[in-house]
Structures are given as structure tokens and as C-alpha cells.
Amino acid sequence: MNFHLFKKNQSFNSTLPGANFLDSKNLNGKGLxxxxxxxxxxEGQAKNVANTxxxxxxxxxxxxxxxxEMTMATVDIYNP
Structure with a gap:
């Protein structure tokens, strides 16, 4: 799913087409x-995405x- 299609606090379990495609393909209730x-x-956009x-x-x-370069700019955000 495209991260930028979601509002700030919108659940990823939305009604976007295909959002529930893997629900029947999970293993013991877990999927990817x-x-x-x-x-x-x-860099600024990378930091914004990482913070979100x-x-x-x-x-x-x-x-x-x-x-x-983007990884180096954001690594401390992901792993403080």
C-alpha cells in the first residue's frame, strides 16, 4: 500500500482496493x-517520512x- 495515500492517523486496515487481499492468506493470523x-x-522529505x-x-x-545519504540522514530517527 502506498503510505502517502493515508491520512496522518488513518488505519492501514482501510477500504483501499486490495487492502484485505492477504487476510485469507495468513499463517496463524499473521501476515505481511x-x-x-x-x-x-x-533529506527533508526523508526525515519527514521517517518521523511519520x-x-x-x-x-x-x-x-x-x-x-x-537518506539512510544516514534518518538512521537516528528510526533508532534513537
């Missing part, structure tokens, strides 16, 4: 949802940023 966020390869992500308790991990 992938949220995509775009930092536009800009860490406030969402249902997001358990982050893979990426595309560029190492």
Missing part, C-alpha cells in the same frame, strides 16, 4: 503488509531508503 513511502531522495513512520506502532520495520 508492505507500505511504500517516497522520500523523493530529499516511527509514530505508527503497526509499522515494525523499514527497508531502504534508496540512497545511502
Amino acid at each position: 503488509k508492505v507500505i511504500i513511502a517516497n522520500d523523493a531522495n530529499l 513512520i516511527v509514530k505508527r506502532s503497526e509499522i515494525l520495520g523499514v527497508i531502504g531508503h534508496w540512497a545511502s
Whole structure:
């Protein structure tokens, strides 16, 4: 799901098309949802996205940023 389609406090369990696709494909009630966020390869945007992500308790991990520079700019946000 595209992170930027959601409002600040909107649940990721929304009525977006395909949002419940994996509900019947889980294992013991657990599945994987992938949220995509775009930092536009800009440090300010990367920090904004990172700060938003860490406030969402249902997001358990982050893979990426595309560029190492954005990772370095946000690593302390994800791991204070």
C-alpha cells in the first residue's frame, strides 16, 4: 500500500482496493503488509517520512531508503 495515500492517523486496515487481499492468506493470523513511502531522495522529505513512520506502532520495520545519504540522514530517527 502506498503510505502517502493515508491520512496522518488513518488505519492501514482501510477500504483501499486490495487492502484485505492477504487476510485469507495468513499463517496463524499473521501476515505481511508492505507500505511504500517516497522520500523523493530529499533529506527533508526523508526525515519527514521517517518521523511519520516511527509514530505508527503497526509499522515494525523499514527497508531502504534508496540512497545511502537518506539512510544516514534518518538512521537516528528510526533508532534513537
